[in-house]
Amino acid sequence: MRAYHLEAPSLDALRVVDVPQPRPGAGEVLVRLRAASLNYVDLAVATGAFPATLPLIPVADGAGEVVETGPDVTGLAVGDRVIPHFLPDWSAGPLPTYTSRRMRGITMPGSLADYTVVPAASLVPMPQHLSFTEAATLPIAATTAWRAVRTAVVRPGSTVLLLGTGGVSLFALQFAKASGARVIITSSSNEKLERAKALGADETINYASNPDWDLRVLELTGGVGADLVVETGGAKTFARSLNAAAAEGTVFVVGFLSGDELKTSLFPIILKMLRVVGSNTGSVADLREAVRAINTARIRPVVDQVHEFDDAAGAYAMLSRAGHFGKIAITLGDRL
Template identity: 40%
Template sequence: MQVIRLQAPGGLDRFQLHDEQDPGQPGAGEIRVRVRASSLNYHDYLIASGAWPAADGRIPLSDAGGVVEAVGAGVSEFAVGDHVLSCFFPRWQDGPPTVSDFAEVPGDGWDGYARELVVCPASWFTRAPQGYSHAEAATLTTAGLTAWRALVVNGGLKAGDSVLVLGSGGVSIFALQFAKAMGATVLATSSSDAKLASMRELGADHCINYRQTPEWGAAVRELTGGRGVDHVIEVGGPGTLAQSISAVRTGGHIALIGVLTGHAGEVPTTQLMAKQARLQGLIVGSRREQVDMVRAIDAIGLRPVIDRRFALADIGAAFRHQESGAHLGKICLEF
């Protein structure tokens, strides 16, 4: 099988394509999956670029969409031919969060899915949505589930709510789509008028160019009649958090899911306290939440937005496209 390995210390020119031994047949409780697609996330970029150290020779990528080729003894949830997608935290099956690092995340602490075949416990995968391509399924593991957990699981999103999404990356686009499908009003920010036009086509009700409107928190309040939004999908981190606090309603919810502007910074604590808002950090979600998300997708018919597709051997070019910031939605690899 073909495998991509990243040579330490990382860097987008440090990927090597290898022909390696077939992993063989599954044992008890395991499945054999032929991986057909993956998608890129900011976490994957940190690993690939060397900004986040990984073991020498690590197989990157956390997301996988593929087809079950064999099942081991005792496996009843899957059958040969089933289309499946991977779980970001393979051992977080259900219940409250049990993880606070990436030590057991494929593509980081463990080898990931930039390879054609994998044999692993059946519980490391879930079924894919009905009718999804493998690339579409692969967009859900990280970005889709993060948006779902932020809005539905943690946020309790309901029809009539208002949601602010920052930027046009995978999580923000999924959040826009989930919010619209569930009857919410969506406000979106970007530095690109072209991307804002695309987000409006996806259903965004109000769009703000944050370069033209640096105080976009005040603009959000004005667009909501002075109230502010119920939910903020905060992907920027310290560089955008103050404006997100300005934008959220009193008693609202800010889902802190990204660090695009840095890993540490000042928090306007007085303003957050005065707003009595809930600022909640999160990292993706559990297998149970992924199962629930797939069920919802089957019901509402949501389809991911895929910006570009690359071959496995072109993984470096795919990450350079991500690095450019030119994409809207997800970047996928198809094997």
């Protein structure tokens, strides 16, 4: 079968190879992948910023159809359109211990291949209104955004602050609007802010031309702040996110786009009694819940660009220069 191998932690070490098609063992399923989608972590793996088991079939997220079920698999049939979850060993409930968890495209084969074998229990049925390309964007970004909105009990009247217009932020925008919240979103690009408005954002702030964006959030909320901040920015945005949060609000700590090492005052957390909650994506059950919400609210993922299999390097390059709005996908033969 066709696959990409990442042979070393460098974008130059991404090669198309011909490898044997894997076979499903007990409790496993063979999936014909139709599309893959990039997350920031895939770039971090491909550049050595996030440790991975190399050589590796990279890219965490994908979608496809069942072509063979192994022994002891029930409830799945050939032809089912499915999404393999990023963390296949975390079915539901609390996070298992770190050592027992595999990560697709990081410590086990990922989605840049014609076929993959995954545990049957890690498969979630695709939303019926989505193409394979759209469904491939769900495991990491939609699951994370779903948990953010659910953790903060976002409801009509809540204010949600989103940093930048990447994959997690735009899913959070769609879930927050479906929950009746007011959404404030930042971006370095006025054109992307216009697109965010078209998706339902209520207020926009250009963080490049307005570096005091936290103060602008306070201004827009009458001094109150946001009930939920989805903190994707990391080191350079964290202190301002604390400042922009409402008393007893939730700062959902997701990303490290501007670095992962902090030097910040604890006082905003203490004085405003903030809930600072770490995110580690979510379980298969969380993805299932996100899919249920996507089905019910008829949400369509924002797939900004679709690259052909042969142009996977172009997809990575686009992600690395933040040239996208929402998600970047790679097609492996999407038929919808």
